[in-house]
Amino acid sequence: MSESSDEYGVGFISPRKITFGPKLGEGSFGEVFKGEWKRYQNGAPYYTDIAIKIVRDQTLIDNAWDEAHKMNELDHQNILMIYGVCNHPDDAAPWMIMEYMPCGDLWNYLYNRPQGCPSDWMWSIAQGIASGMDYLHNDANQIHGDLAARNCLLGHNDSVKIGDFGKFNDNYSNDYCYGAGGGGNLPFPMRWMPPENVAPAFTYPYKPKFSKAGDVWAYGVVLFEIWTRATTPYDDLTDDQVRATLAAGNNPYHFTNVLACNFIRGLMDHCWTRNVNDRTDFAEIVERFGN
Ligand SMILES: Nc1ncnc2c1ncn2[C@@H]1O[C@H](COP(=O)(O)OP(=O)(O)O)[C@@H](O)[C@H]1O
Ligand SMILES: [Mg+2]
Numbered sequence: 179m180s181e182s183s184d185e186y187g188v189g190f191i192s193p194r195k196i197t198f199g200p201k202l203g204e205g206s207f208g209e210v211f212k213g214e215w216k217r218y219q220n221g222a223p224y225y226t227d228i229a230i231k232i233v234r235d236q237t238l239i240d241n242a243w244d245e246a247h248k249m250n251e252l253d254h255q256n257i258l259m260i261y262g263v264c265n266h267p268d269d270a271a272p273w274m275i276m277e278y279m280p281c282g283d284l285w286n287y288l289y290n291r292p293q294g295c296p297s298d299w300m301w302s303i304a305q306g307i308a309s310g311m312d313y314l315h316n317d318a319n320q321i322h323g324d325l326a327a328r329n330c331l332l333g334h335n336d337s338v339k340i341g342d343f344g345k346f347n348d349n350y351s352n353d354y355c356y357g358a359g360g361g362g363n364l365p366f367p368m369r370w371m372p373p374e375n376v377a378p379a380f381t382y383p384y385k386p387k388f389s390k391a392g393d394v395w396a397y398g399v400v401l402f403e404i405w406t407r408a409t410t411p412y413d414d415l416t417d418d419q420v421r422a423t424l425a426a427g428n429n430p431y432h433f434t435n436v437l438a439c440n441f442i443r444g445l446m447d448h449c450w451t452r453n454v455n456d457r458t459d460f461a462e463i464v465e466r467f468g469n
Contacts, residue, residue: 186247189262191215191275196264198230202282208233208242212278215261227278228261233271245343246274252318256310258331258341279339281332284400288327288408300404302336304442305467307400310340312460315390323388325396326370327403369411370396373424374454391454397463398449402430405438427452441466 183189199212211230216223233242249260264273281287284303288295307330314320322343329342366386368376372395375387399411411430412420423432429450436443445466448458 183262186250188246188250188260191262191264193264193266193273196228196230196273196275202229208235208238213275215275226261227280229276229278230264231274231276232269236270239271242272242274246272248320248343249274249276252314252320254310254313254317255337256306256339257313258339276341277339279331279333279341281334283328284330284332284338285327285403285408287332288404292407294407295404299336303330303332303338304401304404304445305464306336306338307340308397308460308463308467310338311393311397312464314340315393315460321388321390322393322396324367324370325393325400326367327400327408330400367396368417368420369430370399372396372450372454373427373452376421376424389454390459391457394449394457394459394463397460398446399430401438401442401446401449402434402436405436405442406434409434 195216197214197216199214201209201211203210209232211232213228213230215226215228217226218224231242233239246260246263249258253259258279259277261275261277264275266273307325311322311325314322320343322340324342325340329340331339331341333339368386371386372392375389375392402411403409412423412433414433415423429446431443431446431450436446438446445458445463448463451457
């Protein structure tokens, strides 16, 4: 597939085989471009559509390598695939070469369809994300830490893949809250996080917590995003108010009327169970969907 690989098995792709296309998305720390990768089969060239993610902030190069290594270990139909990494001589940051998802991210997709999406499509997206997360937690034993509609990518029909395994670097900067962390001011997605991982008041330095149970809570918020057509959780509240309302025992449901059937509303409730030990997990969610 590629010429060589690093000690984690991530393949290196020569920059000569990569052509850049238009920008697909931009983050506070990086950019994602569409591109083409020239490959050969039996001596004949062919081209594969790719997404190229480049971290611009040099302090995040380690995060980019982490993300590439994490993604390289994963193999599931609902997890975005990485083809390899391209080391350009003029750029210290690795270019992450990933499969291209033609329908973009789930948040934009929902936001651009204010008339709503077909119910069976929404179900199948929700189900696909649950299976990807079940694989991530129970087969790969990884935490995502930033599960949200903006980080789920769509293919044709009803295919969905979870992406953005480099937590914190995101282009939806208003979705992120800045706390003073030991390693600098990294933003974190408080509106997608459970009460037990968000301190009621910030003490400095503050480091947010991430956990599998936190990913389950975030999945409930993704269901909320799907069934409210991309509404921001706690839309009218400031970050300080969100912190307070979480501590007071509320969840996004408390503020927005979610028009979903009992099954989906029940699923959100299970994801938003306050007691972590009673909260559902992805194996159970997949089972509820009847996989
Ligand atoms: N593989 C892909 N195919 C198509 N679009 C993508 C792909 N990866 C990312 N994007 C677009 O770029 C945006 C940012 O990508 P993401 O991986 O979330 O980067 P960041 O770390 O900056 O948040 C996504 O929300 C999506 O719109
Ligand atoms: Mg992102």
